[in-house]
Amino acid sequence: MPAPSTDAFAPLALQGQAPIYRQLYERVRAAIAAGTLHPGARIPSARALAKELGVARGTIEVAYELLAAEGYLLARGQAGTVVNPALQPSVGAPHASAPASQVNASPGAATAAVDASALSTPRPPRDTLWRPPQLLPFQMGVPALDAFPRKIWARLGTRYLRGMQAADLDYPAPHGLPVLRSAIASYLQMARGIDCGAHQVFVTTGWRHSLQLVVWALLQPGDQAWVEDPGYPPTRQLLHASGLHTVPVPVDADGLDVRQGIALAPQARLAAVTPAHQSPLSMSLSLPRRQALLDWAAASGAWVMEDDYDGEYRYASRPLPALASLDPHGRVLYGGSFSKVLFPGVRLAYLVVPPAQVAAFEHAGRVFFAAATPAITQAVVASFMAEGHFSRHIQRMRKLYAERRSTTLAALEKGLGGQLRAEPQPGGMHLIVRLPTPGSDRPLAERLLAHGMAVQPLSSWWASRRNDAAILLSFTNCTTPAQAEQLGRLIRETL
Numbered sequence: 271m272p273a274p275s276t277d278a279f280a281p282l283a284l285q286g287q288a289p290i291y292r293q294l295y296e297r298v299r300a301a302i303a304a305g306t307l308h309p310g311a312r313i314p315s316a317r318a319l320a321k322e323l324g325v326a327r328g329t330i331e332v333a334y335e336l337l338a339a340e341g342y343l344l345a346r347g348q349a350g351t352v353v354n355p356a357l358q359p360s361v362g363a364p365h366a367s368a369p370a371s372q373v374n375a376s377p378g379a380a381t382a383a384v385d386a387s388a389l390s391t392p393r394p395p396r397d398t399l400w401r402p403p404q405l406l407p408f409q410m411g412v413p414a415l416d417a418f419p420r421k422i423w424a425r426l427g428t429r430y431l432r433g434m435q436a437a438d439l440d441y442p443a444p445h446g447l448p449v450l451r452s453a454i455a456s457y458l459q460m461a462r463g464i465d466c467g468a469h470q471v472f473v474t475t476g477w478r479h480s481l482q483l484v485v486w487a488l489l490q491p492g493d494q495a496w497v498e499d500p501g502y503p504p505t506r507q508l509l510h511a512s513g514l515h516t517v518p519v520p521v522d523a524d525g526l527d528v529r530q531g532i533a534l535a536p537q538a539r540l541a542a543v544t545p546a547h548q549s550p551l552s553m554s555l556s557l558p559r560r561q562a563l564l565d566w567a568a569a570s571g572a573w574v575m576e577d578d579y580d581g582e583y584r585y586a587s588r589p590l591p592a593l594a595s596l597d598p599h600g601r602v603l604y605g606g607s608f609s610k611v612l613f614p615g616v617r618l619a620y621l622v623v624p625p626a627q628v629a630a631f632e633h634a635g636r637v638f639f640a641a642a643t644p645a646i647t648q649a650v651v652a653s654f655m656a657e658g659h660f661s662r663h664i665q666r667m668r669k670l671y672a673e674r675r676s677t678t679l680a681a682l683e684k685g686l687g688g689q690l691r692a693e694p695q696p697g698g699m700h701l702i703v704r705l706p707t708p709g710s711d712r713p714l715a716e717r718l719l720a721h722g723m724a725v726q727p728l729s730s731w732w733a734s735r736r737n738d739a740a741i742l743l744s745f746t747n748c749t750t751p752a753q754a755e756q757l758g759r760l761i762r763e764t765l
Contacts, residue, residue, distance in 0.1 A: 294333040324588025406724035408743035442645035446473025450652040463595035480605040480621040487634035496541040500731035518733035525555030528562040545593040546581035552695035567601040584697035600624030681751035685758020708737035
């Protein structure tokens with residue numbers, strides 16, 4: 271499939287030159303040709319995919335019927351639609367075990383990967399966001415644990431344990447189980463518009479792991495890196511601990527101010543961004559800013575690290591496409607996580623790298639992160655995805671979060687009594703309550719913690735000396751309006 275056009279907002283562009291059904295047809299056919307969707311693999315139902323992509327069900331059915339008529343897909347009634355098992359994998363398709371000589375890594379990347387001795391082991395970052403020892407109401411970064419399908423998860427785990435062979439007791443593949451890498455690539459092709467193969471996917475234990483792998487594979491101590499201001503504190507802390515010079519770049523209503531970033535550090539080697547929902551202010555990086563960021567990276571030979579931590583959850587419109595889906599130059603590294611979609615204890619994430627950098631990351635992964643994630647966890651997640659549970663879970667959570675967001679917002683404002691107002695975000699998993707007094711958010715967060723409620727002060731997310739105060743609170747585990755109303759009253763009483 272041709273690389274996505276930079277002037278299109280997404281591969282499935284509602285106003286693109288090609289009809290939507292044709293775009294989906296091309297995407298699925300390319301995934302089959304590349305081996306990302308292998309013969310016999312199940313395809314999401316037309317109803318499920320229509321909800322996921324925010325298009326009409328009939329549009330999906332037209333694409334599926336065309337693919338079936340040409341022999342790519344095979345409908346099996348209630349058993350679902352699968353890639354035709356009679357198809358033969360393409361001989362030229364990229365494979366996870368392709369030798370490094372087939373991948374043209376850039377000289378800088380190869381040097382960074384081979385000269386590992388030049389990179390010292392980073393010290394644990396200080397001043398990271400504090401987490402209470404147990405889950406508390408409004409705690410950030412935790413999905414709705416009460417709604418996770420534990421019975422399905424237990425069944426898949428039991429099936430894996432019963433079928434274990436002696437080979438399954440060995441160390442898992444250093445870059446992730448092939449079945450999971452393939453499942454992730456298939457999902458990203460269909461849902462996020464990222465044209466990638468399984469060999470580009472590296473399984474990690476979380477965002478920090480993914481970011482550290484990027485540092486070791488592509489960067490050198492002393493390099494400059496853009497970070498959003500405000501932005502996720504562990505990102506700048508890990509980069510700083512790895513010997514990089516972080517450059518805070520202001521964020522406005524359109525997201526990261528690329529022009530300011532170029533003025534502050536035009537020779538930066540990395541830009542760490544959260545394009546779908548800026549962390550923590552939740553605005554989306556506008557299309558002109560996305561194009562400007564990609565143009566800067568291509569012209570300067572820099573890298574863009576995309577943290578798509580909760581891009582699946584958007585309530586004002588359909589989920590936005592990934593920045594990586596618009597990248598024609600191979601400069602975007604895409605990081606996703608299962609912790610925000612499934613549950614934090616899974617400790618599983620992934621990194622998608624450009625084809626030309628696969629060899630450098632394979633080397634860095636073998637040296638530093640071999641077999642970091644247990645095989646049983648990877649295998650269960652792979653089954654969870656392959657059998658359609660993952661897509662259905664996201665759809666359920668999107669509906670549930672929209673409901674909890676609405677009820678939490680209404681109850682919170684009732685408790686605030688009109689003195690303050692919570693800001694509803696277009697997507698994501700949290701709300702923001704602005705405070706009138708500069709510097710008041712940290713003391714307020716401490717007082718609320720004494721009442722058993724975990725919120726975060728916005729001031730902890732700033733790298734610059736900003737004094738605007740606000741608290742961040744998650745609504746995902748707020749199951750009753752009474753909790754939110756009580757929080758509003760406590761805020762009002764302690765101002």
